[in-house]
Amino acid sequence: MPRVGLTRAAVTAVAVDVVDEGGTAGFDTLTLAAVAGRAGVAVPSLYKHVASLGDLRRLVATESVAELTRTLAAATIGRAGPDAIRAAADAMRDFARRQPGRYAATQVAADRSDPADDELSARSAETLAVLAGVLRGFGLPDDELVDAVRMLRSAIHGFVTLELGGGFGLPDDLDRSYAVLVDGVIAGVERLAATSPAP
Known part of the structure; x- marks a missing residue:
């Protein structure tokens, strides 16, 4: 019988803790043995x-993406334009x-x-929807909205990866x-919007 209190969600929570403790390499080095031991x-x-x-x-990726989405949504709600990008x-x-x-x-x-991967795909789509909402106020058409989201993600990810x-x-x-990097992203989005054909 499964151990009392041990469920799929509980195993995921333990794995997330293990990943957190492993720092930047925690996800790559995740093992079943480490989770079982914990x-x-x-x-x-x-x-x-x-x-x-x-x-x-x-499961860990899905939970992590969902948490990032909640974090982004909370930070950007009620904000627009450059302020929303900075947030x-x-x-x-x-x-x-x-x-x-x-x-x-x-x-x-x-x-x-x-x-x-359906659930992970759905959670990832929610993250992208939040970021698209942040950028939609610049008046970008849908195809260029994708470019702007990728630019924002790539810039911050590159900086964070080097920093960590x-x-x-x-x-x-x-x-x-x-701050200079974020200002550059904002300027890039504004330039993209300025050169986009009118809807």
Whole structure:
């Protein structure tokens, strides 16, 4: 019988804790043995709740993406224009710095051809919808809205990845450089909107 209190959701929660403790590499190094040890069960007991390590990783990614979406939505509600972009960028950066393992899990792209990825795909779509809402106020057509979302995500992800990995070796103020980056993203979105054909 499954251990009392151990459910699929509980196993996921334990795995998320393990990922968090592993820092930036926590998601990549996640193992069933680590989760079983934390849960106080033998590895075979986990198979009553998850099908495989891949299944568990998918659950962690799905939960992490959902949490990032909630964070972004809370940060950007009621905001528009450049203020909304700054709030979204700050929320992503803060999420990554507070929970680097979970942040890494949010970078898993769902396989739309795999039904097992349906929930991850749905949660990812919700994240993109929040970011699209942040950028929609600039009047971008749908095809360029995708470009703007990708630009925002790529810029913040690149900065955060370098920051967490110790890739900025110079003593200059990181927050100032980050602010310059976000201003550049805003200028890029505004330029994209200015050159877009009128709807």
